[in-house]
Amino acid sequence: MTVYVYQTFQIKQENFKEGMKNLHHMKNYRNKHYNHMVELLTPLTGQDHTYALLAKYQGLAEMELQNKKMFDDEKYVELVGNFFLKHIVQGSMSTQFYRVTEEDKSKNEEEDDE
Numbered sequence: 001m002t003v004y005v006y007q008t009f010q011i012k013q014e015n016f017k018e019g020m021k022n023l024h025h026m027k028n029y030r031n032k033h034y035n036h037m038v039e040l041l042t043p044l045t046g047q048d049h050t051y052a053l054l055a056k057y058q059g060l061a062e063m064e065l066q067n068k069k070m071f072d073d074e075k076y077v078e079l080v081g082n083f084f085l086k087h088i089v090q091g092s093m094s095t096q097f098y099r100v101t102e103e104d105k106s107k108n109e110e111e112d113d114e
Contacts, residue, residue, distance in 0.1 A: 019087030
């Protein structure tokens with residue numbers, strides 16, 4: 001079952017350029033070195049300096065395994081620590097977990113027959 005981790009946060013305006021550079025580096029590092037996909041979402045509406053990371057994992061166990069690997073990796077810990085300590089507004093981070101719902105195939109087959 002696919003699991004999505006959706007993290008939103010505000011980037012400090014005074015560190016915007018450096019913060020975005022660090023954020024892209026962190027995203028690319030995760031996509032290259034770990035078994036999950038991370039997307040950086042930018043706002044089209046709403047608060048201009050609120051950004052989001054959307055990570056897609058193959059399941060909860062895979063998420064736990066990849067998180068363990070990431071936080072055992074000194075280079076990643078330095079990247080993420082630098083970003084969250086220097087570039088985001090304290091208290092602005094929110095993390096949500098979502099899973100893909102499974103369809104009831106028998107019900108869909110009944111609807112197709114009608």
